[in-house]
Amino acid sequence: MRIDLSGKRAIVTGSTAGIGFAIAQGLADAGAEVTITGRTQARVDEAIETIKQKTPDARLGGVAADLGTAEGCQALIDARPETDILINNVGIFGPRDFFETDDATWEQFFQVNVMSAVRLSRHYAQGMKQRDWGRIQFLSSESALNIPTEMIHYGMTKSAVQSISRGLAKTLAGTRVTVNAILPGPTxxxxxxxxxxxxxxxxxxxxxxxxxxxxxxxxxxxxxxxxATTEEVANMSVYAASEQASATTGAALRVEGGIVDTMA
The missing domain is CATH 1.10.1220 (Arc Repressor Mutant)
Known part of the structure; x- marks a missing residue:
């Protein structure tokens, strides 16, 4: 199978490092025009340069914005009004005792991990529906199913985006727009x-x-x-973004090394 995304535009949120960077690299390698996003222009520029070193003919752009805010999401939308592929990857995590996790922390995790994806998907899905082609992905986690006691606030957000992913897929039923959740494990x-x-x-x-x-x-x-390596997770994402994955939608695609002890 050869995945060819030539002519497709992609946005990968939180793509200056980690899984997001690996996904951006994979999409660029497959021929997509990729927008890198991060909170600072320096980090965005660094990521673009690193990808170009490996893939000199990569078509890349960048937007610096804090996507954990409505204003930051709007800045990205203003800079890139349309896209064919949206990877909702931006997120934060960190262990914290449940009894010591205050309201502000719960709200911060919800805004960054959940509302960034809601705001961007709400905008970009409409254009995809009109053009009758698109790919939307939500980076969830095995923690959405196997809630970690040390990060309940994080697990909650990953359960939420998985739920949104399934609901949005059903909302777009009958179109050629697919929506899936990617569930990495520790990476x-x-x-x-x-x-x-x-x-x-x-x-x-x-x-x-x-x-x-x-x-x-x-x-x-x-x-x-x-x-897992970031590339192993990215491989699943790139496949789900491809034309070959046209019948895969509303799914929770697990790349978690078998941690979740179910066959469903």
């Missing part, structure tokens, strides 16, 4: 590796050993028994 993204590095330094062990311990202690049902 070797910048944020996760920084968290593991801090834990390794605290425990006085190597980062490699801490990665193994993290999976075995925190996700003991993992079948692959390791962190």
């Amino acid at each position: 070797r993204s910048e944020g996760v590796l920084n968290m593991i590095k801090e834990a390794a330094e605290k425990e006085g062990v190597s980062q490699e050993e801490m990665e193994k311990r993290f999976v075995l202690e925190n996700r003991p049902t993992s079948i692959i028994q390791r962190l």
Whole structure:
């Protein structure tokens, strides 16, 4: 199978690092014109330059905006009024005791992880419907199904975007616009590796050993028994964005290494 996205425009939110960056790289490699987004112009420019080093003929643009706000989402919409592929990837995470998680933190996670995707999908899905072609993806997580006790506020947001994904897919029934949720597990993204590095330094062990311990202690049902790579997650996203995935919609596409112990 050869995925060719030539002539397609894509927006990947939160794509200056981690899973979002890997998805942007994958879409660019497949020929899509990709808009990179991040909170600062410096990070956006750096990501664009890094992709161009690997894929010199990549068609790339960038928008710097805080998508955790309505104003930031509108700035992106103003800069890119239309797109064929929308990857709602931007998100924040971090462990915190439930009893010490205040209202402001709950609200922050909801605005960044959920409302950014709602605002952008609400706009871009209308154009996709009119043109009768489009791909919308919501980056959920195995934490949407396997709610982590140390990050209930995060798991809530990932359950929410999975619900929105399914509902939006049904709203667009009968069109050639597909909507899916991508469910990674623990992944070797910048944020996760920084968290593991801090834990390794605290425990006085190597980062490699801490990665193994993290999976075995925190996700003991993992079948692959390791962190996934960002490229492995991106591969699923790029496929779901392709013409070949035209009958895949309303789905929760799991790239979580078998952590969720169900066959459904």
